[in-house]
Amino acid sequence: MSTTAERPAPARARRALPLSAEIRRQLSRRRTVVVFAVLAALPLVLLAAFWLGSSDATSAQRGFVDLAQDSGANLVVFALFAATGFLLVVVVALFAGDPVPSEASWSSLRYLLTAPVRRERLLRQKLVAAGLFSLAALVFLPVWTLLVGGLAYGWGPYVGPTGDQLAYPLVVARLGVVVVYLALSLSVVGAFAFLLGTLTDAPLAAVGGAVVLWIVCAILDQITALGGLRQALPGHFAFAWADALAPTVDWSGMAQGALWSVGYSVVCVGVATWRFLRKDVTS
Template structure:
């Protein structure tokens, strides 16, 4: 069942288009930056952008910060919202459930396929932006520390957000942890998309439900009116991965965020199973 869902996922043109758009946006920004030479002063502007010109190896971190707020959630909403509602809208869901396949097993397979899309999306952004960053910005030996003070470091080393440099091997480890963490955050939206997909027969409606959840969470987070509620919002801990690029590394924010995201995944997937298991599928 999982193999069937993955094959179905890879046959959809919208999936490949989403991956292409995610990789194209950081590439476009890199080309614009190299063409214009306009960069913010150290410590200002989007995260990591001021350090990119000195060392392209840090460009994947900037790329992830670039796609995280809007484009990545939209692509996850589109793909996850189509999991059940897409088949319901075409009448395939009814015939699928006639086969000796349990509804829970089907939902697990769809969650795995969404997890594959999310993992591939984040990994492709990192791989593409790394290649683009190296090609356009290089890996200089002179890397500015925080505050703009130049420092001569080993080849390929990059500055951390706290000032001390990060060696290439350590940078690769932190980047892999970032990929895993952001994958978990986006899988929360994927699980919500599957839940909304069991409620509606329209993939667009399910996707809009995911985006509405993201917007509502971000709005409540910005209000700063209920600290206890904010802790449990899905978007509150999205930027915790940035602390992985400090020296020493601050693991607590990411660990806390991972538990919150895992809780959302369990609740959303459980709600999807509860709804589909009692749903009378007539189309």
């Protein structure tokens, strides 16, 4: 009889902490609102900067910033170019590195694990929610910027630095490729932040640690003496998404960047799971 009475516990553990509850929990967080508010403000800040500045560029080779006012699509590309190096890194690190240590800092982690919630389920729900919010941010930025840029600069074709043009709907499809690549490229940031989040009770340490890793790798990437070793550094192929905006897409850079990032991510998530399953959360 005692064995039969104890059987429902694993079933309750499997049903505890549904993904919808975790998503609602993260939606109610102030940092989620702040992140999307910053992303919403970015294209507006760019419009104000271009309006206040001068447009007297005379260089024969025009870059993303020089072309930003040509159309809404061009403004999207420049916004992504400006955000890839730091802003999007912070966003992904925040969504992935904050959930687990926040529970620990609020002293609710032990409660969740005795609810009961299996440790691997807790990690999976936190990680899936972090991935969904990161992807939502990566989609929101270009979609919102395209709307703002289209209203401000028109709905003309995308004009590349070499003068090549991409008309709608082709440019929208290429921007979709860019978003997918950014999600894969930045997965290493999220995975490392998630790993740090299972090792510390301080959310800022997990988020900051992932951002510092990206910055250090960016510095090392400037050392040409490292040669081919630089390709293994996270962030070396961070801007390879620009190849998706050429008339003929060169997939080599994006393929290498995605493989390195996914490989690092699998290792980081694996270590995080192994460590958390053995961690003493009652101390």
